[in-house]
Amino acid sequence: MFDLSFLIQKPFLFGFFIFGIVLIRYLLFAGLAYLIVWKRKWSDKFRIRQIYPDQKIILYEFLNSIHTFIYFALTGSFISYLYNQGLTQIYMDFDRFGGLYFTASIFLALIVHDTYFYWTHRFMHLKKIFPYFHKVHHKSVNPSPWAAFSFHPLESIVEAGILPLLVLLFPLHPYALSIFLAVMTLLNVEGHLGYEFYPKGFTRHFFWKYFNTSTHHNMHHQFFSCNYGLYFNWWDQIMKTNHKNYHSYFKTMRP
Ligand SMILES: [Zn+2]
Numbered sequence: 001m002f003d004l005s006f007l008i009q010k011p012f013l014f015g016f017f018i019f020g021i022v023l024i025r026y027l028l029f030a031g032l033a034y035l036i037v038w039k040r041k042w043s044d045k046f047r048i049r050q051i052y053p054d055q056k057i058i059l060y061e062f063l064n065s066i067h068t069f070i071y072f073a074l075t076g077s078f079i080s081y082l083y084n085q086g087l088t089q090i091y092m093d094f095d096r097f098g099g100l101y102f103t104a105s106i107f108l109a110l111i112v113h114d115t116y117f118y119w120t121h122r123f124m125h126l127k128k129i130f131p132y133f134h135k136v137h138h139k140s141v142n143p144s145p146w147a148a149f150s151f152h153p154l155e156s157i158v159e160a161g162i163l164p165l166l167v168l169l170f171p172l173h174p175y176a177l178s179i180f181l182a183v184m185t186l187l188n189v190e191g192h193l194g195y196e197f198y199p200k201g202f203t204r205h206f207f208w209k210y211f212n213t214s215t216h217h218n219m220h221h222q223f224f225s226c227n228y229g230l231y232f233n234w235w236d237q238i239m240k241t242n243h244k245n246y247h248s249y250f251k252t253m254r255p
């Protein structure tokens with residue numbers, strides 16, 4: 001396996017490395033979604049709303065997302081600094097905790113991130129905070145896959161904040177962190193896709209109802225003050241913040 005221990009000790013290099021990784025993943029996932037799904041005949045019946053955003057807005061989403069990765073890179077450099085100070089729980093020896101822990105740590109990262117996202121998202125929706133942090137992301141009222149990281153710099157810092165938090169909280173192998181970042185990018189693109197591919201009854205299923213859908217986040221961009229969650233639906237269920245028509249809206253697409 002590629003040895004990351006040298007890279008992580010060099011703040012500038014590691015920041016640059018993180019920039020490259022997040023950029024490539026974004027271009028790959030959003031690019032594939034845009035090329036294969038967006039405005040294609042075969043996918044038309046899966047489209048959540050029949051209207052499409054302006055090309056200008058799509059370019060705005062793209063440029064903002066690229067800009068966001070600068071803050072992700074700076075966070076990478078910050079993690080490298082913390083690592084050199086011996087403050088993180090990043091471990092390099094895969095056998096130290098074994099494969100089971102490695103897998104569990106990815107799920108744990110997703111659960112912690114989901115909670116972090118829900119509450120910081122709600123914070124950024126506070127009237128006094130919204131214009132400074134979150135307004136840029138909501139310029140997309142009908143997002144394209146390119147909107148996944150379309151943030152104001154202040155929001156970028158909040159979103160990137162999950163990474164130092166995770167490496168301070170519990171032991172994480174760099175490969176676990178990489179898989180977590182890939183899942184995060186993939187599901188973020190899915191949330192902004194504008195197409196719903198999940199099957200009929202998904203939002204009412206005893207198990208799958210705890211997972212979010214593309215419709216869920218699309219409704220957040222349409223109606224603002226609802227559907228705040230990222231990967232899972234439990235916080236929206238506990239806090240009763242799902243849109244009151246979420247299930248019926250989903251049903252109109254999957255009758
Ligand atoms: Zn969004």
Ligand SMILES: [Zn+2]
Nearest residue numbers: 121125134220
């Ligand atoms: Zn929002």
